[in-house]
Each structure stands twice: as structure tokens, then as C-alpha cells.
Amino acid sequence: MRRKVILSSGNKHKVKEIKDILKNMPFDVVSKDEIGFEDFDVIEDRETLEENALKKATELKKLVSGIIIADDTGLFVDALDGQPGVYSARYAGEHVSYIDNNNLLLKNLKNIPSEKRTAYFKTVVAVVLENDEYFMAEGILNGKIGFEAKGDNGFGYDPLFIVESTGKTLSEISDDEKNKISHRAKALLNLKERLEKVAGENISSK
Known part of the structure; x- marks a missing residue:
């Protein structure tokens, strides 16, 4: 019997990316929305990505059976002392659009030259097993912030984030390429x- 992996995110772009990355793993991967938890939401009020990711995973684990995967991602801009960081999703305020966040970032970097616009994405993934054991991992993607949005294949800060190794924004590369180099990947x-x-273990719930 295949084990079920439940993604704590309701972000369709993020869910697709994670499913694509895990597609060859022997799990049935579903999002929380697909199993009727569209309204489940967790306030990301912790001080680190690690704490937020684990909070999202453990809160959903209280409600469902299976392996829970949750992540938290931040964009850290050197010229802004690491901002927006853990507040990346709500940089311009609560319930804002990606465009709002991007516009604020460009405004705050208005007078910063290209060579000083270095930044990195960091993703922390938390996995909570059926027996409540958990483990975590992180991924980092280095680059810099462009002066304007480019590309239409991506979400969040992708149109502004120029990947160090390609010279293109994350929105200018294909899903397959992104899933090989991204912070989440x-x-x-x-x-x-x-x-x-x-996948090869028979782990029972407590």
C-alpha cells in the first residue's frame, strides 16, 4: 500500500512544483485542498523559516493521517539587511498580491546598483511522519534582484530574481529547468x- 504525503500548502504554484519534484517517489502526493482542508491556515508568526515550516506541518498533522510536508521560503536581499526574509509572503502587508510585494522590493532597491543587488532564496522543508517523528532540510539559490520583472513562468518574486548560474530570472526558465536548480528542489x-x-519502512502512528 502506497503511503500518502499531504502538502500543507494551498498555493497551487508551489503544490505543482513540489508534486513535479516528488513525482518519481513511491508516494501518493496530495495537497491539503484536495482532501477538503481548503480553509486550513496557519499563522506564520515564528522568527525563522525552520520554525514556521515545522509549525505548519505539525498543525496539519493534528487533523490528518499520513506524512506531512510543509515548507517556508524567504527571499533574503543583502542590500536590505536580509529583508524581506521570513516576511517575504507579506512584505507589502497582509493579503497582498505578488505584484504588490515585487513593487515594494523594487522601490526599496531603487538606488542600488546591479552589483549590490545580490540575494538568495532559502527554502526549509519539514517532514512529519505518521508516528510524529520529524526531520528537516534546506535549499539555497543564489542570485540577484533585477530592475524590472521579466518572464511569465513563475510566481512570487520569480520575475525579479536573476539566477546566478543562468543570468535569467526564475520566470524566464522552464518548469523542468527550475525543478533542477530551485531552492525548493x-x-x-x-x-x-x-x-x-x-518509503521502504512500515511506520505506524502512535
Whole structure:
């Protein structure tokens, strides 16, 4: 019997990305929305990505059976002392659009030259097993912030984030390419060996 993995995110872009990355793993991967938890939401009020990711995973674990995967991602801009960081999703305020966040970022970097617009994305993924054991991993993608949005394949800060190794924004590259180099892909790749081990184990709930 295949084990079920439930993603704590309701973000369709993020869910698709994670499903694509895990598609060759021997799990049935579903999002919380697909199993009737569209209204489930967790206030991300912790001080670190690690704490937020684990909070999202453990809160959903209280409601469902299966392996829970939750992540938290931040964009850290050197010229802004690491902002927006843990507040990336709500940089311009609560319930704002991606465009609102991007516009504020561009405004705050208005007079910063290209060579000083270095930044990195960091994703932390938390996995909580059926027996409440958990483990975590992170992935980092280095780059810099452009002066204008480019590309239409992506979400969040992707149109502004120029990948160090390609010279293109995350929105200018294909899903397949992104899933090989992205911060989220790296975090999940760092978990792959552990997840493969989990796939072969018979772990019962407490």
C-alpha cells in the first residue's frame, strides 16, 4: 500500500512544483485542498523559516493521517539587511498580491546598483511522519534582484530574481529547468535519501 504525503500548502504554484519534484517517489502526493482542508491556515508568526515550516506541518498533522510536508521560503536581499526574509509572503502587508510585494522590493532597491543587488532564496522543508517523528532540510539559490520583472513562468518574486548560474530570472526558465536548480528542489533533494528510506519502512502512528 502506497503511503500518502499531504502538502500543507494551498498555493497551487508551489503544490505543482513540489508534486513535479516528488513525482518519481513511491508516494501518493496530495495537497491539503484536495482532501477538503481548503480553509486550513496557519499563522506564520515564528522568527525563522525552520520554525514556521515545522509549525505548519505539525498543525496539519493534528487533523490528518499520513506524512506531512510543509515548507517556508524567504527571499533574503543583502542590500536590505536580509529583508524581506521570513516576511517575504507579506512584505507589502497582509493579503497582498505578488505584484504588490515585487513593487515594494523594487522601490526599496531603487538606488542600488546591479552589483549590490545580490540575494538568495532559502527554502526549509519539514517532514512529519505518521508516528510524529520529524526531520528537516534546506535549499539555497543564489542570485540577484533585477530592475524590472521579466518572464511569465513563475510566481512570487520569480520575475525579479536573476539566477546566478543562468543570468535569467526564475520566470524566464522552464518548469523542468527550475525543478533542477530551485531552492525548493534543492531542499527536497536533500531530503530524498531520507524519504526513500521512509518509503521502504512500515511506520505506524502512535
